[in-house]
Amino acid sequence: MTALLYILLAIVIAVAIWQVASILKLKSVIATEKDNNIQGILFAVFGVFFYGLMIFSFVKYSALLLPDAASLEGERYDTLYMVTMVLILVVQAITQFLLFYFAFKYRGVKGTKALFYADSHKLELIWTVIPAVVLAGMVLYGLSVWIDVMDSSDAENPLIVEVYAKQFQWEARYAGKDNELGLANVRNIKGINTMGVDMSDKNALDDIPVRELHLPKGRKVIFKFRSQDVLHSAYMPHFRAQMNCVPGMVTQFAFTPSMTTEEMRLNEKTIAKVDNINEIRAEKGEDPYEFDYLLLCNKICGASHYNMQMKIVVEEEAQFNSWLNSQKTMAQVVQ
Amino acid sequence: MSDHHHKETFVTKYIFSTDHKMISKQYLVTGIFMGIIGVFMSMLFRLQIAWPERSFSIIEAFLGHHQDGGVMSPDIYLALVTIHGTIMVFFVLTAGLSGTFSNLLIPLQIGARDMASGFLNMVSYWLFFLSSLLMVISLFIEAGPASAGWTIYPPLSALPQAIPGSGLGMTLWLVSMAIFIASSLLGALNYIVTVLNLRTVGMKMTRLPLTIWAFFITAIIGVVSFPVLLSAALLLIFDRSFGTSFYLSDIFIQGEVLHYQGGSPVLFEHLFWFLGHPEVYIVLLPALGITSEIISTNSRKPIFGYRAMIGSIIAIAFLSTIVWGHHMFVSGMNPFLGSVFTFTTLLIAIPSAVKAFNYITTLWKGNLQMNPAMLFSIGLVSTFISGGLTGLVLGDSALDINVHDTYFVVAHFHLVMGVSAIYGMFAGVYHWFPKMYGKMMNKTLGYWHFWLTAVAAYGVFFPMHFIGLAGLPRRYYSNTAFPLFDDVADVNIVITLFAILGGSAQIIFLANFFISIYKGKKAEQNPWRSNTLEWTTPVEHIHGNWPGEIPAVQRWAYDYSKPGYEEDFVCQTTPLKEGEEES
Incomplete structure (x- = not known):
């Protein structure tokens, strides 16, 4: 019913516009x-x-x-x-x-003529x-x-990471000690093996599944992207990186992180931006925000597309290694 | 064949008419109706973007069970952006623009009694009507209309488990589009045949007005690319309904593995964009053709560089079919292909630059008659440049990486094809309204319409580039999930306010349009003092266009302000004087 009222209102406005125009005797139609x-x-x-x-x-x-x-x-x-x-x-x-x-x-001015100028090859x-x-x-x-x-074919000792997309969250898997990802397919998904890793592949055993992405500064990271259901796009704007995740195929993108999360937080532009954001948040009575790198979904993927994200932490290589070593491998997780 | 003898009934005259002038009006009115729906949808989702948690009674009024207390659901948000895109691109700017003006102007400007096949032309319109009807019906079904984006990438568009709109809504979308494609192919074939075969005596191809060149080349691109979209849609129908795996492989959704194996969504992207990119020019070229005609007429000057304009239309058309991959730089396509598409894409900037410079030079030292159509044409050149330039960022594979699918893209294509093409359409309506309805539109309302729209359009799309550069992805129901984007909230409010202004300004146009049909001042035969043939026909429409013989054409269409003539226009039917050179 209210919809009808809105439509009627629009029609009334349209008629009113015309009536005002007529009252003002605006029957003139050609530019003078x-x-x-x-x-x-x-x-x-x-x-x-x-x-x-x-x-x-x-x-x-x-x-x-x-x-x-x-x-x-x-x-x-x-x-x-x-x-x-x-x-x-x-x-x-x-x-x-x-x-x-x-x-x-x-x-236009009455009585003058335009210049007849049709062409100039020069x-x-x-x-x-x-x-x-x-x-x-x-x-x-x-x-x-x-x-x-x-x-990224000439990268020396790159870190291999799989980024795995599904409605509506991200997961990731590090290639582990052998730096080779084990095979995977959605047909292997079962219980805690949420990425469908093929546990009969010996490369898979030392793979490390995680829910938060950590990257070492200064080492090339080669990302392998997979998707479980529909198209997603792994968008990491701070690194100027993006690649679609396509069901049925593995896509790839690589970059070398050059600033740790800490360093980025101390970057002048970041500070200015974060201060600005926190002013806005304070007005709304929300908690202050601290800068973090993010991975966002940037390909329409369903209702919660707007909230499909994963935190990325960039740290010095030593810190990164100790973090990675503290994570469980696939073999440990599944058994 | 001036058939005054057979009597026309209401049905043959107004409904199943084979007269190109009536069909043109049918296209226009249907297009305007679809446009109202499309623009209104954008107002609704702009409210959601600007004020994500706020309740609006207008949302409550129109969105039925897809809203809760005046706040729309994420699914219907995606459906709204999907149908907004579909309707605006195909139903308004393809059928509404090309269908209207190709039908009206091709026979009138080349000197033909009607289209080559009036019957096919009628069928073409009624297929378009049917497809519009299906698209509108899809808005009212329980699960909501298609909502996988206007590009309907599978698997999202193939799996109802992934999004509710991919059930019956998507089926209706696909059927509607298949019929739409049939309609547009029939139309395009008719345009091509008519232009090639039915030109009057003396109407050489090099004397055709640029409008006709634009419609002609547009029809060719349509014939080349639309069938590919039809195949893409058919294969998608197979995947959805018959269990094939053209686009689908290795999918696990809602706890179960689907049987699909070996297909690729990237294949769909190739097929889709093989039409999708030429589609941009199917939308834009007619608008540019209309603008060429109107700028020249109202500048009282020949269009600058007529042959270069034809050359650039052909070059753009050719290039448009080999650049589709620039929509897929980060799709997982081989990076080498990306390099090739970068090269071909940036080449398009050359003919586009030629067109822009030629328009500007046409204005130079002109005697500009500021009719509403002229304002919209100048506006088009401005948005065409503003939007076209950012194409240098998006067409460059390296730069595309970080702005792909952000609001930067939304701003770019809305300016360069959305706003530009709709300006071209408005310009065409204001200019040829006297030819269509025998009445004039009110100019003061036209001025208000233009200035409000022009301010709103830049107010919406200029700031939008910045939120894209801030990394904000398009098609987000809300940005509240990311504190990172808290600082773009204000910009989104500004954009929405301008969008509401721009949307409301269209009411002025609607009032002017519909009421002028009935109450407008009666038109003279040649109100804009124009050279082209359509203005030699009588104001009252007759079957066959000209009462007697079709006039013969003696010169090109752009002899405005030619030295040696008293008037500042020389109709195409005026013979060359002795010793006079044709330009």
Whole structure:
């Protein structure tokens, strides 16, 4: 019933708008010189709004952005990002200016005629070749970063970790002493063996299942992703890392953590961001928040998609090793 | 074949009409109706995003058992974003935009009595109507409509155990889309054949208005890519209903192992995006074509670089079919493929840049007539640039990693295809309303409509980039599970307020549109003093478009302000003067 009322309200508003328009004798339909003038000026005003919004957003919202990258690969990512962003903003500033300025400057005046100017091969050549050259540079630079990030074949003594996704939680498994993950398949899932590890595979026995991800600083980590049910995406924004988890296949991503959790907490940008968040939380009467790295699900996966997360702790290698040694292996867990 | 002789009944004139002008209006009104649903849904889920725990009576009123005390459930939230996307992309911006203006303008602007097959054209509309009906019906079923995202990636879309919307809701979605594809293929084939075969005397391909070029190329992309979506949907139906394993493998859900073995969801992603990316241009190219026509007419200047514009349409269309992988950089696809798709994707920026610069140059030293259609066209160029530029981030495989599936993407595609295409659609409605209904729309309401929409659109989507860069994933029912995102809550409120402003502003358009049909000022034959053929037809619609002979075309469509002529426009039917060069 209330739904009907809302619809009626919208119709009433629509009719009211038209009635007001009719009362004001707005039967005129084609732009006059006066309209051209007003609307042209409005485009100039809109241009000011546009640049204002842009500057305002950059000043006000830059504090929201992620802090410095916490991985070596992420640092290259951030540089590429900065270069691209500067390029985008320069082009944006120039083209939008020309657009709004021309809309203002050349607003129609009665009795004048536009310039008949249909073609200029020179101009068109310029704005074909310049973007082409700039883009060629961007492609080469982008691909060098891409290859650097995606190719982990030459990593020395990488840490192998399996990240396992299911509705709506994450699990993980370290490859253990042999640094080789045992085989696994959902058909082996039974009781406490929640990741379906194949216990008849001898590589599996020393694997270490965990519910919280710990990573050593300075050592390359190769993640192997699996999913138990639907698509998920393992998103680790602080490390500039993301890969989908696909049922029926193993996907891979690798990075080298470059800042421990402690170091990140002391990072200037992190402190500023956390302070800001805690001010907001204090207003709402919530407990203060302490920074932690996170793994989030970033592929729609069902009702609780919005709350599928796992904490990541980055620590010095020695600390990491002692933590890992204190965890139970698959053999210990299952038996 | 000017058939004044056979009498038309109400049914053949208004319902099962084979007249392209009537079919065009049917597409438009259906598209507007679907648009109201799609936009309204976005208002509802924006309320949830901005105020996650608050109760709203409007949510209580519309969401039935999918809400509890005015707070929507996570499942219906996902359903709303799914159906919003589906309706806006396919039903409004594909059928509503292309269906309306291709049907209206192709025969009128090329000088044809009707489409090549009026009957197929009618079938095409009624299939579209049927698919719209099914989509709307799916909103009312017990378990809720499809809710796996508009990209309906399996296994989520294949397993009712995974999400309730993947039961009957998903079945209806798939059937509706299959019918929709049939409709759009019939339409597209008709457009292609008509443009190739039914041009009037003198209407060489190089004299076609850019609108027609855009519709023509769009139809070709549709014919190339839509069948692939149909196969993707059919295979998904097989997996869902007949136990095949095209997309599914090794699944354990709700305590049991499913029998599926050997399929891959990545295959579905390839098939989906093989349509999905060209779809972006199926949506956008008609809007750009409309804009070319309107900017030129209202600048009283020839469109700058006519041949380059055609070239860039063709280049964009070609490239659009070989870039789909940029939606899949982190899907588990081989990284080498990622490199190839980065290369092809960034190439698209070149023809796009050419188009943007050509529009801006067309304005330069023009005599701009600020009609509502012109405002929307200038607005389109602005959002096309703003949204297109961030494509440099998303098209670059390396940079995509960290913004993939965040709000940065949402902001990008809404600006570049959502807002731009809808601006193109509005521009087209304001411009060709006199041709469709023989009446004029009110300009003052048009101005209000444009400025409120323009402010709201940037107000919504500009800040949205930042919350994406903050790492906020899209399709989150609420951000309260992460203290990390507490600082974006304020931004989300700002965005929602602008969204409500923008949504409400559309009421002005609806009022203007529907009431102008009945009460609008009667249109003159050529209100915008335009060159193209549609304005040589009588205001009152007749079957066959022109009362006598179809006029012959003597020149291209863009002789505005040509030296040597007193008026600032020269109709395409005006013969060249002696010694006059055709541009």
